[in-house]
Amino acid sequence: MKVIRTRSEMRRIVKEAQAAGRTVGLVPTMGFFHEGHLELMRRASECDVVVVSLFVNPTQFGEGEDLSDYPRDFERDCEMAENVGVDYIFAPEPEEMYPEGFATGITVEKMSDMMCGAFRPGHFSGVATVVAKLFNIMPADRAYFGRKDAQQLAIIKAMARDLDFDMEIIGVPTVREDDGLAMSSRNTYLDAEEREAATVLHRALESAVAMVENGERDPEVLRSVVSATIESEPLAHLEYVDICDNIYLRPTAELEGEILIALAVRIGRARLIDNVILRIE
Amino acid sequence: MKVIRTRSEMRRIVKEAQAAGRTVGLVPTMGFFHEGHLELMRRASECDVVVVSLFVNPTQFGEGEDLSDYPRDFERDCEMAENVGVDYIFAPEPEEMYPEGFATGITVEKMSDMMCGAFRPGHFSGVATVVAKLFNIMPADRAYFGRKDAQQLAIIKAMARDLDFDMEIIGVPTVREDDGLAMSSRNTYLDAEEREAATVLHRALESAVAMVENGERDPEVLRSVVSATIESEPLAHLEYVDICDNIYLRPTAELEGEILIALAVRIGRARLIDNVILRIE
Numbered sequence: 001m002k003v004i005r006t007r008s009e010m011r012r013i014v015k016e017a018q019a020a021g022r023t024v025g026l027v028p029t030m031g032f033f034h035e036g037h038l039e040l041m042r043r044a045s046e047c048d049v050v051v052v053s054l055f056v057n058p059t060q061f062g063e064g065e066d067l068s069d070y071p072r073d074f075e076r077d078c079e080m081a082e083n084v085g086v087d088y089i090f091a092p093e094p095e096e097m098y099p100e101g102f103a104t105g106i107t108v109e110k111m112s113d114m115m116c117g118a119f120r121p122g123h124f125s126g127v128a129t130v131v132a133k134l135f136n137i138m139p140a141d142r143a144y145f146g147r148k149d150a151q152q153l154a155i156i157k158a159m160a161r162d163l164d165f166d167m168e169i170i171g172v173p174t175v176r177e178d179d180g181l182a183m184s185s186r187n188t189y190l191d192a193e194e195r196e197a198a199t200v201l202h203r204a205l206e207s208a209v210a211m212v213e214n215g216e217r218d219p220e221v222l223r224s225v226v227s228a229t230i231e232s233e234p235l236a237h238l239e240y241v242d243i244c245d246n247i248y249l250r251p252t253a254e255l256e257g258e259i260l261i262a263l264a265v266r267i268g269r270a271r272l273i274d275n276v277i278l279r280i281e
Numbered sequence: 282m283k284v285i286r287t288r289s290e291m292r293r294i295v296k297e298a299q300a301a302g303r304t305v306g307l308v309p310t311m312g313f314f315h316e317g318h319l320e321l322m323r324r325a326s327e328c329d330v331v332v333v334s335l336f337v338n339p340t341q342f343g344e345g346e347d348l349s350d351y352p353r354d355f356e357r358d359c360e361m362a363e364n365v366g367v368d369y370i371f372a373p374e375p376e377e378m379y380p381e382g383f384a385t386g387i388t389v390e391k392m393s394d395m396m397c398g399a400f401r402p403g404h405f406s407g408v409a410t411v412v413a414k415l416f417n418i419m420p421a422d423r424a425y426f427g428r429k430d431a432q433q434l435a436i437i438k439a440m441a442r443d444l445d446f447d448m449e450i451i452g453v454p455t456v457r458e459d460d461g462l463a464m465s466s467r468n469t470y471l472d473a474e475e476r477e478a479a480t481v482l483h484r485a486l487e488s489a490v491a492m493v494e495n496g497e498r499d500p501e502v503l504r505s506v507v508s509a510t511i512e513s514e515p516l517a518h519l520e521y522v523d524i525c526d527n528i529y530l531r532p533t534a535e536l537e538g539e540i541l542i543a544l545a546v547r548i549g550r551a552r553l554i555d556n557v558i559l560r561i562e
Contacts, residue, residue: 007445011445011447101439101528101529102443103389103390103391103392103439103443103529104387104388104389104390104409104439104440104443104444105387105388105390106385106386106387106388106444107385107386107387107388108384108385109384109385109386110384111384128385129444132444133443133444133445136444136445136446136447137445139447158382158384158385159385162383162384162385162414163385163387163410163413163414163417164288164292164414164417164418165417166292166417166420247382248382248384
């Protein structure tokens with residue numbers, strides 16, 4: 001496995017691989033790998049060459065957010081990536097990605113202002129912009145993103161579709177701890193008691209799934225059950241629970257088609273998100 | 282020469298040409314060709330394959346602007362392009378470029394809000410977004426743009442640089458009528474008297490060039506001379522004259538390096554732009 005620091009070298013490697021008839025899979029990450037990331041890398045191994053980008057992107061963090069605290073362990077990350085067969089890690093410095101005079105931003109309207117976007121203004125513009133850069137630096141055949149970040153995945157799919165990027169965007173199912181907590185680098189912010197409380201996210205979503213399986217079709221009923229479950233946990237502070245279609249993230253009055261139920265909860269200094277996707281006939 | 286209507290076919294053609302080792306030159310246009318366009322196409326012939334896109338992009342026209350009046354003559358355009366050796370015309374319908382649910386926009390900050398941007402809010406976001414789409418649909422080796430649209434060229438270069446598009450952006454010198462008027466599809470809006478008055482744009486810029494050659498280095502002095510020349514023409518209504526660096530379009534207190542003097546003038550129902558680029562030691 002090789003670590004690449006510059007955009008030009010990274011692009012040359014990807015283009016040369018493709019010119020030699022090899023497919024390239026890209027896994028964009030912010031590092032501090034857990035099983036969720038490793039699962040993305042394993043899925044990407046269906047391509048001939050696997051490239052993982054590791055860049056804690058400053059432009060997607062708001063003021064007062066956890067940019068400076070964001071957990072990092074580059075050596076451990078490299079070891080873990082190498083063990084699952086990654087070929088290249090692209091790890092640029094911020095100045096390599098955002099040289100002096102940088103001025104361009106990409107926004108996906110409507111989808112970016114709701115849910116997490118309402119609590120993190122500018123976040124998804126930072127995400128869409130850096131992902132477009134990564135797609136141009138590493139014009140892979142496929143890019144792999146976790147479904148835990150459902151809104152991010154929908155926005156990246158919209159951006160790639162709208163701007164005609166020639167890349168297949170693949171959403172990979174969330175990897176969970178044994179008690180159901182979705183894996184996240186931010187879980188390291190939780191102390192033992194908070195870690196226990198954090199299981200409430202998955203439990204709340206599971207209760208909604210059970211209700212749908214029993215025939216419930218009113219989004220408002222589901223939303224209030226999920227809210228009530230979260231609020232029953234004293235350490236958990238609900239930011240939102242939203243029910244919408246899983247492509248355009250439009251709020252839905254009727255449960256039909258591919259439905260996303262997504263939530264964000266603050267526990268201690270961690271902001272945790274989770275979701276479930278339902279296919280309803 | 283072949284006319285292509287769909288993004289997928291256009292991309293396939295470009296990629297196949299490149300896979301066969303041929304270089305591709307792209308000329309994005311809104312059609313109604315004049316010598317300025319043909320000059321872009323001739324320059325693009327340094328590439329093995331020349332692709333011209335012809336798309337009157339609705340998202341770069343503001344309310345009350347001339348989208349519905351914009352001059353069009355597809356058959357004449359095809360004939361002219363074929364005569365200068367163009368291989369493909371990409372002419373999509375608006376629905377092919379902006380399907381239902383389209384929501385993505387690209388903005389180049391600061392550079393987009395001044396000069397023409399101040400008079401045409403949203404215009405350069407429409408331009409940057411459609412050009413990014415065109416670059417992804419036709420990932421050419423080089424793209425050619427006219428220097429008459431100096432602000433547009435600077436913004437497209439910034440967008441391509443910031444988003445890491447792997448394409449060389451080439452600015453081609455303005456082609457002028459015998460009396461100095463910059464060629465423009467919008468010159469067709471001028472009646473005989475207005476057409477005569479329109480020569481004032483080039484004359485005003487030439488007077489600034491002469492002053493710089495005679496040692497003048499104060500931008501404010503140049504600006505007032507250009508303004509006064511425009512205002513001496515009763516049919517001409519000055520929108521702006523701006524003096525700035527030609528990369529980031531930052532207003533400049535000192536005339537040094539590559540300097541852009543750009544202006545926009547309304548004559549009758551035409552809005553005309555022109556500029557000159559000076560290299561000052």
